[in-house]
Amino acid sequence: MNEMIITREAREARLEGMGCRRKRVEDIRFTQGKGNYVDDIKLPGMVHGDFVRSPYAHARIKRIDTSKAKALPGVLAVLTAEDLKPLGLHWMPTLAGDVQAVLADGKVHFQNQEVAFVVAENRYIADDALQLVEVEYEALPVLIDPFHAMDADAPILREDIADKKTGAHGPRKHPNHIFEWTVGDGAATDEAFAKAEVTVKELISYHRTHPSPLETCQCLASFDKIKGELTLYGTFQAPHVIRTVASLLSKIPEHKIHVIAPDIGGGFGNKVGAYAGYICSIVASIVTGIPVKWVEDRMENLSTTSFARDYHMTTEIAATKAGRVTGLRVHVLADHGAFDACADPSKWPAGFFNIVTGSYDFPAAHLAVDGVYTNKASGGVAYRCSFRVTEAAYCIERAMDILAGKLGMDPAELRMKNFIRREQFPYQSALGWEYDSGDYHLAMHKAMDAIDYPALRAEQKARQEAFRRGETRSIMGVGISFFTEIVGAGPSKNCDILGVAMFDSAEIRIHPTGSIIARMGTKSQGQGHETTWAQIIATELGIPADDITIEEGNTDTAPYGLGTYGSRSTPVAGAAIAMAARKIRNKAQMIAAHLLEVSEYDLEWDIDGFRVKGNPERSTTMKEIAWAAYHAPPSGLEPGLEAVNYYDPPNMTFPFGAYFCVMDIDVDTGVASTRRFYALDDCGTRINPMIIEGQVHGGLTEAFAIAMGQEITYDATGNVMGASFMDFFLPTAVETPKWETDFTVTPSPHHPIGAKGVGESPNVGGVPAFSNAVNDAFGFLGATHLPMPHYPWRLWQTARQLGV
Numbered sequence: 001m002n003e004m005i006i007t008r009e010a011r012e013a014r015l016e017g018m019g020c021r022r023k024r025v026e027d028i029r030f031t032q033g034k035g036n037y038v039d040d041i042k043l044p045g046m047v048h049g050d051f052v053r054s055p056y057a058h059a060r061i062k063r064i065d066t067s068k069a070k071a072l073p074g075v076l077a078v079l080t081a082e083d084l085k086p087l088g089l090h091w092m093p094t095l096a097g098d099v100q101a102v103l104a105d106g107k108v109h110f111q112n113q114e115v116a117f118v119v120a121e122n123r124y125i126a127d128d129a130l131q132l133v134e135v136e137y138e139a140l141p142v143l144i145d146p147f148h149a150m151d152a153d154a155p156i157l158r159e160d161i162a163d164k165k166t167g168a169h170g171p172r173k174h175p176n177h178i179f180e181w182t183v184g185d186g187a188a189t190d191e192a193f194a195k196a197e198v199t200v201k202e203l204i205s206y207h208r209t210h211p212s213p214l215e216t217c218q219c220l221a222s223f224d225k226i227k228g229e230l231t232l233y234g235t236f237q238a239p240h241v242i243r244t245v246a247s248l249l250s251k252i253p254e255h256k257i258h259v260i261a262p263d264i265g266g267g268f269g270n271k272v273g274a275y276a277g278y279i280c281s282i283v284a285s286i287v288t289g290i291p292v293k294w295v296e297d298r299m300e301n302l303s304t305t306s307f308a309r310d311y312h313m314t315t316e317i318a319a320t321k322a323g324r325v326t327g328l329r330v331h332v333l334a335d336h337g338a339f340d341a342c343a344d345p346s347k348w349p350a351g352f353f354n355i356v357t358g359s360y361d362f363p364a365a366h367l368a369v370d371g372v373y374t375n376k377a378s379g380g381v382a383y384r385c386s387f388r389v390t391e392a393a394y395c396i397e398r399a400m401d402i403l404a405g406k407l408g409m410d411p412a413e414l415r416m417k418n419f420i421r422r423e424q425f426p427y428q429s430a431l432g433w434e435y436d437s438g439d440y441h442l443a444m445h446k447a448m449d450a451i452d453y454p455a456l457r458a459e460q461k462a463r464q465e466a467f468r469r470g471e472t473r474s475i476m477g478v479g480i481s482f483f484t485e486i487v488g489a490g491p492s493k494n495c496d497i498l499g500v501a502m503f504d505s506a507e508i509r510i511h512p513t514g515s516i517i518a519r520m521g522t523k524s525q526g527q528g529h530e531t532t533w534a535q536i537i538a539t540e541l542g543i544p545a546d547d548i549t550i551e552e553g554n555t556d557t558a559p560y561g562l563g564t565y566g567s568r569s570t571p572v573a574g575a576a577i578a579m580a581a582r583k584i585r586n587k588a589q590m591i592a593a594h595l596l597e598v599s600e601y602d603l604e605w606d607i608d609g610f611r612v613k614g615n616p617e618r619s620t621t622m623k624e625i626a627w628a629a630y631h632a633p634p635s636g637l638e639p640g641l642e643a644v645n646y647y648d649p650p651n652m653t654f655p656f657g658a659y660f661c662v663m664d665i666d667v668d669t670g671v672a673s674t675r676r677f678y679a680l681d682d683c684g685t686r687i688n689p690m691i692i693e694g695q696v697h698g699g700l701t702e703a704f705a706i707a708m709g710q711e712i713t714y715d716a717t718g719n720v721m722g723a724s725f726m727d728f729f730l731p732t733a734v735e736t737p738k739w740e741t742d743f744t745v746t747p748s749p750h751h752p753i754g755a756k757g758v759g760e761s762p763n764v765g766g767v768p769a770f771s772n773a774v775n776d777a778f779g780f781l782g783a784t785h786l787p788m789p790h791y792p793w794r795l796w797q798t799a800r801q802l803g804v
């Protein structure tokens with residue numbers, strides 16, 4: 001085809017760059033069963049590891065006898081803490097600055113804790129051998145309720161650190177206390193409350209739940225004794241961090257460790273940390289010289305690796321009678337389970353919970369968080385949330401509704417009265433963040449128009465009257481959530497993981513014929529990076545996205561990056577990609593000047609190449625430039641066309657959204673049905689609108705699950721309830737509501753392409769929208785705050801308690 005007759009629109013369109021609803025390239029293999037997951041990888045001679053786990057939540061281990069298990073044909077080894085001790089690997093450091101038992105060392109601290117690791121020819125033999133390991137326990141008193149963790153007579157859980165007066169985050173008040181973290185101006189906040197015309201106070205709990213990705217955590221460790229090298233395949237959201245940690249723990253030099261994260265079937269924060277299964281597989285492979293695979297089953301996943309939430313937030317707002325907020329005071333009791341293994345940037349014991357002032361202009365605020373140990377599994381991962389942001393959003397969005405109720409004011413009106421205004425950005429929050437950009441009023445108005453808010457309130461009023469007259473047994477709630485997130489961890493000035501600054505990276509190479517391979521420090525678990533990263537490069541470099549291969553997850557080839565979680569990939573790696581591409585474009589401009597025989601300053605970029613300013617007929621494409629870079633580079637210029645960028649973001653990005661949930665609840669059955677769910681998201685510049693919609697659908701489905709049923713509870717003796725899909729609510733297409741999505745675009749001023757993260761927003765904003773809808777429905781019957789999750793039995797009970 002003659003290049004001359006191709007329109008600019010056509011040239012632009014064939015790039016499938018930013019803004020294009022490009023179809024996900026990874027789906028070609030995923031939908032045809034051609035994905036390559038850890039369990040698809042089979043190495044010659046590979047054997048399997050499996051754990052003996054504690055039936056007790058708190059017990060002393062009197063004796064472990066592995067002889068019968070070892071005698072079973074097909075069993076290669078049985079490891080206990082005693083075997084790991086000489087290697088110094090029976091305990092491991094956690095991301096939160098605590099230590100965690102790899103295999104129980106004299107004591108178990110939660111039900112299903114790892115006690116011994118059996119290695120056998122196959123999983124069946126390993127499972128038989130588990131039953132033959134004899135462990136004698138002496139049960140100890142169990143601590144389940146975090147509100148009693150610091151009682152004078154509470155059982156002391158962590159004997160290993162019982163005498164330590166300080167932990168990783170400062171002084172400890174009790175042997176079961178982990179840390180106290182305070183932020184904000186206490187005196188100014190007290191003053192706001194002293195002067196307040198109206199105050200509200202409520203204990204808002206966000207229950208314990210679990211990310212439960214479809215693929216559980218797993219790994220395959222293969223140690224080559226001859227080369228002294230370790231290859232570790234695994235479901236890692238942060239492969240480079242795992243390599244560094246594995247090197248520090250095993251003392252194998254980092255260049256002799258090859259970490260490979262192949263396709264991953266969902267992460268949701270579950271696959272950020274390092275688990276006992278990884279350490280034991282590595283040790284077992286070193287000991288046996290054979291590759292060892294470990295694959296968690298569903299119950300192990302739900303009950304041992306990484307819970308989420310378990311935050312108990314006593315929340316107070318001070319306000320004027322006219323509904324202007326003047327102060328916010330929050331105390332959080334954070335149940336961290338038996339070890340503090342929260343996956344947060346090192347300096348942040350409660351993650352970014354100090355985003356709790358939300359979208360509102362609070363002149364004063366104060367926050368205190370106490371972390372405590374209990375006999376529950378450890379973790380505290382950011383399940384679809386940037387480090388405790390979802391807890392913060394739930395806290396403030398519920399509290400704003402409670403305040404609206406007390407003031408007798410419409411909750412949408414109360415929010416709009418207190419929004420940070422457009423002209424206040426960049427906005428300094430009372431708890432220490434600088435919000436980059438936003439237009440909250442615009443988003444709220446758009447959302448309210450889209451759902452016809454006044455009509456919904458009128459309908460609700462009519463329904464309440466009909467209910468009172470006994471004409472209907474169905475009540476109606478409108479749940480509003482206007483959330484602000486903080487994603488893109490993060491600037492090296494305040495974010496690191498075990499000392500490694502949280503930058504991210506991209507390496508782009510253009511081949512002589514003009515196609516590209518690019519590698520990133522991030523790792524998709526289903527987000528579609530292979531599709532979207534190519535779109536950024538396509539726009540920046542004028543090479544069609546289809547001619548660009550994106551690779552992630554192999555630490556030998558990818559530049560060092562901190563991985564994918566906390567919706568950080570777009571804010572951090574997305575920026576690195578644009579910056580690396582711009583380095584290439586600068587060099588390409590010099591080559592173009594040489595080809596066109598003009599000064600580089602006489603050139604301007606135009607979609608897919610450079611043209612001479614004022615003389616657009618004279619131009620050269622990126623493809624031609626690539627060939628020249630390898631074929632005849634201008635003298636004095638290095639041949640080749642590639643660049644690496646390590647991007648240290650100057651700030652986080654602050655996406656936001658306006659969500660509305662319309663719900664009908666049958667008071668005789670407790671069944672809640674979501675009639676409408678409208679989600680408006682603003683994530684700045686949108687790379688792929690179709691992928692964003694998919695992200696929002698997925699996140700809302702998880703939010704629905706959490707708000708309406710999903711939870712992990714424990715009985716009084718520490719038995720974990722809800723550790724299988726019989727009890728743990730995972731919605732299918734049958735239960736899932738229909739989602740309506742919408743958007744506004746407020747670019748981030750500091751991000752090279754103006755993009756903010758979006759992956760977690762729907763979860764962060766979705767949970768309060770559902771919960772507020774339930775509370776709003778019951779509000780006219782006298783309820784102020786109903787506990788989550790709002791499953792039918794509980795709603796039915798609520799109706800009874802309210803006398804209807």
Ligand code: PCD
Pocket residue numbers: 213237265266267268269270381382383384385386387525526527528529532533564565566567568569570571683684685686687688689691692695698755756757758759760
């Ligand atoms: N985007 C676009 N645009 C914008 C933004 C974004 O387009 N503006 C797109 C991108 O590119 C991608 C996605 O979207 O693809 C996402 O992104 P972001 O937001 O950046 O994020 P990331 O980092 O990548 O990712 C992460 C997230 C998270 S965090 C989570 S949970 C989840 C989400 O993601 N996960 C998951 N989503 C998802 N999906 C899937 N499928 N799977 C999974 O697993 Mo965490 O912290 O971990 O808890």
